[in-house]
Amino acid sequence: MYIIGDEEIEAVARVIKSGHLFRYHEGGECARFEDRWGEYLDRPYVRLCASGTNALICALSSLGVGPGDEVIVPAHTYMATALAVLSSGAIPVIANIDESITLDPDSFEQWIGARTRAVIPVHMWGLVCDMDRILEIARRHHVLVIEDACQCVGGAYKGRAVGSIGDAGAFSFNFFKNMTCGEGGAVISRDKIAHQKVSCLIDSCGFFWTGKDEGVRPFASGSARASEFQGAMLNVQLDRLPGMLERMRNEKKRILAETADLDLSPAPCHSLDHECGSHVVYNLPGAAEADAFAERVDGTVCGKTGRHTASEWSPVLDHTGHVNPGMDPFKNKANRECRMDYDPGNYQRSLDILNRSVMVATHPGHAETETDGIIQKIRTAAKEIQAKSS
Ligand SMILES: Cc1ncc(COP(=O)(O)O)c(C=O)c1O
Numbered sequence: 001m002y003i004i005g006d007e008e009i010e011a012v013a014r015v016i017k018s019g020h021l022f023r024y025h026e027g028g029e030c031a032r033f034e035d036r037w038g039e040y041l042d043r044p045y046v047r048l049c050a051s052g053t054n055a056l057i058c059a060l061s062s063l064g065v066g067p068g069d070e071v072i073v074p075a076h077t078y079m080a081t082a083l084a085v086l087s088s089g090a091i092p093v094i095a096n097i098d099e100s101i102t103l104d105p106d107s108f109e110q111w112i113g114a115r116t117r118a119v120i121p122v123h124m125w126g127l128v129c130d131m132d133r134i135l136e137i138a139r140r141h142h143v144l145v146i147e148d149a150c151q152c153v154g155g156a157y158k159g160r161a162v163g164s165i166g167d168a169g170a171f172s173f174n175f176f177k178n179m180t181c182g183e184g185g186a187v188i189s190r191d192k193i194a195h196q197k198v199s200c201l202i203d204s205c206g207f208f209w210t211g212k213d214e215g216v217r218p219f220a221s222g223s224a225r226a227s228e229f230q231g232a233m234l235n236v237q238l239d240r241l242p243g244m245l246e247r248m249r250n251e252k253k254r255i256l257a258e259t260a261d262l263d264l265s266p267a268p269c270h271s272l273d274h275e276c277g278s279h280v281v282y283n284l285p286g287a288a289e290a291d292a293f294a295e296r297v298d299g300t301v302c303g304k305t306g307r308h309t310a311s312e313w314s315p316v317l318d319h320t321g322h323v324n325p326g327m328d329p330f331k332n333k334a335n336r337e338c339r340m341d342y343d344p345g346n347y348q349r350s351l352d353i354l355n356r357s358v359m360v361a362t363h364p365g366h367a368e369t370e371t372d373g374i375i376q377k378i379r380t381a382a383k384e385i386q387a388k389s390s
Helices: 007-017 029-041 052-062 080-087 106-111 131-140 193-204 203-210 229-257 289-297 344-355 368-389
Strands: 046-049 070-074 091-095 116-119 144-148 166-171 185-189 278-282 357-361
Touching: 007 131, 007 229, 029 046, 029 229, 046 052, 046 193, 046 229, 052 080, 052 144, 052 166, 052 193, 070 080, 080 091, 080 185, 091 106, 091 344, 106 144, 116 344, 131 144, 166 344, 193 203, 203 289, 229 278, 289 344, 289 357, 344 357
Parallel strands: 070 091, 070 116, 116 144, 144 166
Antiparallel strands: 046 185, 166 185, 278 357
């Protein structure tokens, strides 16, 4: 969900006219965005990068996650979450989601094993995970928590911004997110050392001349530096964000309130007042009902979105962890004790829930009459489906 207007065009034009396209200069747009996003999240350690996937890889690597480690991921997330684990050299282990469409804390705990180093709760579709329970379990088992907030930009859990609650957080600013600069990402770190490692992971050469004297010895990495175009767009997008979120949250609450009398089960929300409000989700009795409901309300069956379900993550299921076999985590001897059999039965419960759950999207630009129309469609569809089944 994003809105782009003349302000973004003017901001990018200003960068072109200034001649400062590279991020390292006094008063730069990237640095200004990092400061402002840090204020929004109430965490000082923010670093912009090229994508959400890169942000996840940097977050994992900066905390020392790598070969020999398992990282628990939910069965429902964009494939990039699991692939980022492989790119860090570790092995993803798939846990179930529950009716909230986010990580089931009980399944997370059941999957903790001798090699578990971290968990990635994913705040999917603007919904937020049950962070109290996830953090409590993680702390008890000494497991790191890395939040994938790529789909929940600006959302919060009980008043705390997502991405700032765990040991590290990752955001995406690609074309589909609440704030976009076309492509982009950000890493949130818990302390200065992790932040410096992230800076070096994102831009090793740049770190050598800007940050090397502050505690972390420069090491080799790729380059995923953000440009001033990205920073300039994000500074405008950030101004729009609070208003957009307020409108989406209000629309979601109105839809829920005006369909509450129906024989319909809304998916449990872990923080309705603070999540993004970008989707209203209903858990239907079965897959056939979900298909019919989705068609009538212009919704989407959660299990049919493409690459968001473990059964579709072919590089994971096929054990193709790298183009170079010598760098493939599935073939690395350090990972030989990690669990990597990916039996579909392990996440069948997630598939069942996803195939009987339907999302209806809100939009910050919706007029009251458009919301009326959505509510009417939901009411009619729910009654038709109930009449058929009784
Ligand atoms: C949950 C989730 N994690 C990670 C990513 C990866 O972000 P990017 O496309 O910016 O690499 C996405 C992208 O859509 C996502 O939805």
